[in-house]
Amino acid sequence: MSEFSPVTFFLRRNTQAISSLLTFILILFVVPSVSFAYGFHDALNYGNSINVISIRSAALVGIRVFGSEGASAVFLNPASLAGVNSFNMTASTSSIAWSEEVVDSTNVTHRSGSGIGSLSGAVAYRAGTDLVIGAGIAKVSDHQYDGTHYLPDDPAHPGIDIVEMLKAEGGLWEALGGVSWSFTDNFSAGVSAGLRFGGVSYDYVYDEKYTLEVDSTSSWSWDTSEACYHAGILLADEELSAGMCFTSGSSDHYYSRISIAGRARAEHIGNSTMGFEGEIVDPFENNFFNGKLSIETPIRGNMNMLAGVGFNEGENMNRVGLAFSVGGNYRTGRVQVDCALAHSGRSRKSTSFPDEYSDYVDDSSTHFCIGLQYML
Numbered sequence: 001m002s003e004f005s006p007v008t009f010f011l012r013r014n015t016q017a018i019s020s021l022l023t024f025i026l027i028l029f030v031v032p033s034v035s036f037a038y039g040f041h042d043a044l045n046y047g048n049s050i051n052v053i054s055i056r057s058a059a060l061v062g063i064r065v066f067g068s069e070g071a072s073a074v075f076l077n078p079a080s081l082a083g084v085n086s087f088n089m090t091a092s093t094s095s096i097a098w099s100e101e102v103v104d105s106t107n108v109t110h111r112s113g114s115g116i117g118s119l120s121g122a123v124a125y126r127a128g129t130d131l132v133i134g135a136g137i138a139k140v141s142d143h144q145y146d147g148t149h150y151l152p153d154d155p156a157h158p159g160i161d162i163v164e165m166l167k168a169e170g171g172l173w174e175a176l177g178g179v180s181w182s183f184t185d186n187f188s189a190g191v192s193a194g195l196r197f198g199g200v201s202y203d204y205v206y207d208e209k210y211t212l213e214v215d216s217t218s219s220w221s222w223d224t225s226e227a228c229y230h231a232g233i234l235l236a237d238e239e240l241s242a243g244m245c246f247t248s249g250s251s252d253h254y255y256s257r258i259s260i261a262g263r264a265r266a267e268h269i270g271n272s273t274m275g276f277e278g279e280i281v282d283p284f285e286n287n288f289f290n291g292k293l294s295i296e297t298p299i300r301g302n303m304n305m306l307a308g309v310g311f312n313e314g315e316n317m318n319r320v321g322l323a324f325s326v327g328g329n330y331r332t333g334r335v336q337v338d339c340a341l342a343h344s345g346r347s348r349k350s351t352s353f354p355d356e357y358s359d360y361v362d363d364s365s366t367h368f369c370i371g372l373q374y375m376l
Contacts, residue, residue, distance in 0.1 A: 060306050140170040
């Protein structure tokens, strides 16, 4: 290892800082093991895609093309690894508060809960003048659910006759390695690849009120381990930027997606950077479209404020879902703290449970995110 290696410099000069960061990462991995899960109806389908892997992305309403400027880019747009100067280590997590309202002509049923949302850690360093490599692991979808539904046997007579309970546990993770090339000062491309793995187990109970025993129970599960990849490009200068990225899917468990974005710096409004992103989920099949608008404003030389608004589509939508976010970052020395609040809501035509009658169901979730970066 050469005298000028950024990794050698990091280890020799920053022993206390790396010790603190590794302790922080350890806490992130220990806390979720003793935390209660959350869930939505998608536990039975493709799960809840986690759009707050990067705290920067979370603060900008889940953008992907410009969603990271550090090591976490391996999970979004690996071309953005080109923004790493010498060395970057990042870890992040979020807690979530969720709400569900089942609305029918005679009643509104409200459910809510909270738990651990996202979890990620990544590292990247510049291996050459035009080459940056990185690696990381992150939770990318969550299928957890723990719900009890009290159902009328006949919607016209709303007395409770049936109780259904579903408990689901599990989700999907990605373990990736990635690389970014800077072909010119304004053009970079990147790719990351690895394993998308995980599994989900389900326990279901069906019980009619007027029988003495539980009528039926059922348990089933699935697990998967498949190759996955991300690819992207960036065209960027100090004023205008554009790019696109692609995330591969997996059969029956995770949707592929394509994102295209642009942004511009507005010098006349405090050097704020405004951007837009269009995302197609499950392209060439369902073609769900998500639109996002974002703004990033420097408050001081070491502090930035970020915000975004967007809309989203999905399966069985009653109306278009809305999303908004706000966050910021603060840098002191070589350490940067990132935080964000990201809210997403939607309305759908069906419920988690086949026998539950409803006109529509409104879902919403709010992530409270925090992350830490060490940069050289």
